[in-house]
Amino acid sequence: MKVSIIGGGLGGLACATSLAHKGYDVHLFEKNSTLGGKMRPVTLGDYYFDFGPNTITMPYVFNQVIEQTGVDAAPYFRFVEVQPHMKNVGVNGETFYLSNDRAFMIRQLQHLDPHGAKNYPAFITEISRLYFLARQHFLNKAFLSKKDFISPKLANALLAVRPFETLEKFLQRYFTNPFVLQCFMRYATYIGSSPYKTPATFAMIAYLELVEGVYYVPGGTASIAKGFERRARELGVKIYTNSEVTNIDIDNGVAKSIELKQGEKIFSDLLVVNADVLQAMPTLDSSFLAKKRQITPSSSVFVILAGLNKKIASLEHHNVFFSPNYFNEFEQLFEQKVYADEPTIYICNSSKTDVTRSPKGDNLLILVNAPAGQTPPDQYDEKIMKQLERYSIYIKDAIVQKQIITPQTIEQDFNSYKGALYGYASNSFRSAFFRHPNKSSIASNLYFVGGSTHPGGGSPLVTLGGMHVADAIVNQH
Ligand SMILES: Cc1cc2nc3c(=O)[nH]c(=O)nc-3n(C[C@H](O)[C@H](O)[C@H](O)COP(=O)(O)OP(=O)(O)OC[C@H]3O[C@@H](n4cnc5c(N)ncnc54)[C@H](O)[C@@H]3O)c2cc1C
Numbered sequence: 370m371k372v373s374i375i376g377g378g379l380g381g382l383a384c385a386t387s388l389a390h391k392g393y394d395v396h397l398f399e400k401n402s403t404l405g406g407k408m409r410p411v412t413l414g415d416y417y418f419d420f421g422p423n424t425i426t427m428p429y430v431f432n433q434v435i436e437q438t439g440v441d442a443a444p445y446f447r448f449v450e451v452q453p454h455m456k457n458v459g460v461n462g463e464t465f466y467l468s469n470d471r472a473f474m475i476r477q478l479q480h481l482d483p484h485g486a487k488n489y490p491a492f493i494t495e496i497s498r499l500y501f502l503a504r505q506h507f508l509n510k511a512f513l514s515k516k517d518f519i520s521p522k523l524a525n526a527l528l529a530v531r532p533f534e535t536l537e538k539f540l541q542r543y544f545t546n547p548f549v550l551q552c553f554m555r556y557a558t559y560i561g562s563s564p565y566k567t568p569a570t571f572a573m574i575a576y577l578e579l580v581e582g583v584y585y586v587p588g589g590t591a592s593i594a595k596g597f598e599r600r601a602r603e604l605g606v607k608i609y610t611n612s613e614v615t616n617i618d619i620d621n622g623v624a625k626s627i628e629l630k631q632g633e634k635i636f637s638d639l640l641v642v643n644a645d646v647l648q649a650m651p652t653l654d655s656s657f658l659a660k661k662r663q664i665t666p667s668s669s670v671f672v673i674l675a676g677l678n679k680k681i682a683s684l685e686h687h688n689v690f691f692s693p694n695y696f697n698e699f700e701q702l703f704e705q706k707v708y709a710d711e712p713t714i715y716i717c718n719s720s721k722t723d724v725t726r727s728p729k730g731d732n733l734l735i736l737v738n739a740p741a742g743q744t745p746p747d748q749y750d751e752k753i754m755k756q757l758e759r760y761s762i763y764i765k766d767a768i769v770q771k772q773i774i775t776p777q778t779i780e781q782d783f784n785s786y787k788g789a790l791y792g793y794a795s796n797s798f799r800s801a802f803f804r805h806p807n808k809s810s811i812a813s814n815l816y817f818v819g820g821s822t823h824p825g826g827g828s829p830l831v832t833l834g835g836m837h838v839a840d841a842i843v844n845q846h
Contacts, residue, residue, distance in 0.1 A: 370846060373398065373627055373635055375614045376643030378406025378783075379828055380818035382597035383434045383835025384641050389604035390438040391843050396637065397606055398629065400613035405594030406643075406783055407790070408828060413770035416676030416727040418734055419591050420774065423717040424454075424559075424687060425584040426577040427829035431593050434832060435600050445596030446586050451722060454583035456685040457555075458760055459548040460693045466685075467552065469582040482546035492543040493580065499569075500576035502530050508830070511816075511837040512823040513808035527802060531569035539569030551695050555713070558738055560826060561667025561791040563699040568802075571795065585686065585722050593828070614644075617815070624812040639814045639846060641838060646805045646821045647786035647793075666741035666789035667826070668702055669776035673750050676770030677730040681762060684731065686721040690714045690760050702740050703794070712737035714753060716762075733764065739776050742787030792821025807838050816842060 370393050374381045377399035389395045403409070407421040425431075425448065432442040453468035465481060468474060471493065478486035485492075506526035531539060540553050554564035556574040586592045602608065616628040617640065624640040642649050647664070691713050692698045698709040717734040720727045737753060739745065746752075750773055754765050776788030786792065793804060805822045809815035818835045820826030825834075 370394065370639065371396065371637040372639040372641060372842070373637040374641045374643060375617075375627065375649070376406065376784075376819065377401075377404035377598070377608065377610075378643050378819055378831065379408055379594060379597065380820070380822075380831040380835040380838075381406075381641065381643030382594065382601055383832045384643070384818050384839045385606045385835075386434055386438060386597055386601045386604060387836050387839030388842060389601060389606045391839070393639075393842075395601075395606040396609065396635065397601070398609050398612040398614050398627070398635075400611070400630075400784065401782065402610050404598045404608065404610070405591055407779075407785075408591050408594045409782075410589055410591035411674060411772065413674060413676055413772060415729050416674075416732045416770045417589060418674045418726075418732055419589050419717070419719065420672065420674065420734070422590050422593075422828040423719065423734060424578075425586065425590055425593075425828065426574075426581060428584045430829040430832050431596075434597055434836060437836070438600060438604060440600075442596070445600060446588075446592040448584040448586055449722070451583045451585050451686050453685075454578060455687045455689065457548075457552045457689045457691065459551070459691050460759075462760065463548055465549060465552050467578060469579055474579070478549065482544050482549045485544035485546065485549055488543040493576075496572045496576040497580060499530050500573035500580075502526050503570065503573050507802075508824050508833060509837075511807040511834070511841040513841055514806050514810065515803075517806065530573075532802065534569040536564045536567050536569050536571055539572055540564075548691070551691050552689075554695065555689065557795075558668065560795045561669075561738075561789060562795045563703050565696065565699055566703070567795050570802075583687070585719065587723055589719070589723075589726060617642075617649075619812045619815070622811065622813055624809075624815040639816070639842060640812075641816045641818060641842075643817075643819045643835075645783070645785045645789075645792055645819065646817055647789075648784050649817075665703065665794045666787045667791040667794040669739045669741045669779060669788040669790060670736050670774070671708070671739040671745050671749060671753075671776070672774040673733075673735040673753065674770070674772040674774070675731075675733045675735060675764060675768050676727060677733065677764060677767040678769050679730050679767045680720075681718075681731055681764070683761065684716060684718045684721065684733075686718055688716045688718070690716070690757060690762070698738070702738055706740040706743055708739060708743065708746055708749060709737070711756065712753065714757060730767070730769070739788075741776055741789040742780075743776065745775050786821075790820070791826030795825070807834065807841065814846070
């Protein structure tokens, strides 16, 4: 059976590899010259950067893509734990490191938030419960139609995962220090959302980091996508890069063919779309256009890739420098839809763990959240670098390589609606839990994978989604 896959992001690659292993004749079309989608390696002179996923959780999910095909994952990529995994810096220079070492966390909380130190074991128990419920009922299979979202079992599970409490309110049950709260509230941004709106359910992301840990892939995190591509090719997947799909021909409830920008028509029995559904759907289903206008896209990012001629000793692998007014930052991003005056700044310095990535100095990925679809103000990079100086991080005069990435670049490069990272924001119960199903309601052989569909964004979830959609295809066809 011939399957065409549109898009070679992690979701498309995981699906392609799984289907090829099951004997399908898989053809993958990617508009860019390289695969991996947002998991993209960038080289500037002697400096290597991972644009996209830097904080890797659930390593077993990536291994599973390879191992399910009957071979060991180690020759394709391997993981090392980053410990502690995050340095958070508050406006007054206070620090709070995150780790899956509970004793270490409690020791820090005893100084910063004694009430939180006492509550920490109960907090870990509760976020573990949220994660296991979500995994059992929500993350473990494809959701093929709207009906899958309204089963009584799922409804009971959803009610048990604190869907109507916000992440902020949930965290306030356990912690009192505003800086500590800020550090844990930041998990909402992992799904492109606001901690003041997103359901407490997403505290389960904290489970992944604070219980299971954070990982790095020696050679760069993009080695995961390269590993998927290598295994896909070994299993016979035909990969066509520089091949943008411009149309899907649906006839009588069946997707018959796709059309490439070059004009060629490709016929197949099954079709899997890894492109952002918010971009792909309106061309398939005009009723989707009205829906699209109502949705709140997830946040986007403004990124500076900076290769330095020096190493900054105070920087760890992952670092966050918090905004003095966190509430205002999200008001600006989601309500006013403008760039934050004083954004929270994330810096990834992977050369701290892997010096081979930039032997001559630090390779900084400096990232702030950005409102989807909005052009950055002039000299926003200068503003960010100036703000970092408050934390004694001086980089302006040390930069030897630099590239800026805006929501517009992300929209163009990956065909993501308004440059949003995860399609829809998860700022409400509805948008968090009722994402686009993995199967089309207008064509019986058309499936969807990737961050804008169930189970949602983030590199492990889109990878899981890709494997689950492959399983669903095997069951149905
Ligand atoms: C700056 C940044 C930081 C991130 N940080 C993290 C992190 O730390 N941890 C984490 O887990 N996740 C992170 N993410 C999110 C993660 O990268 C994504 O959730 C995941 O990689 C998305 O995979 P995907 O399969 O949904 O699709 P994408 O990566 O969006 O890939 C879709 C592919 O489809 C192609 N395509 C689109 N339209 C067409 C068409 N018409 N024809 C042919 N091809 C098409 C695109 O070119 C693209 O290659 C980050 C993302 C960004 C941008």
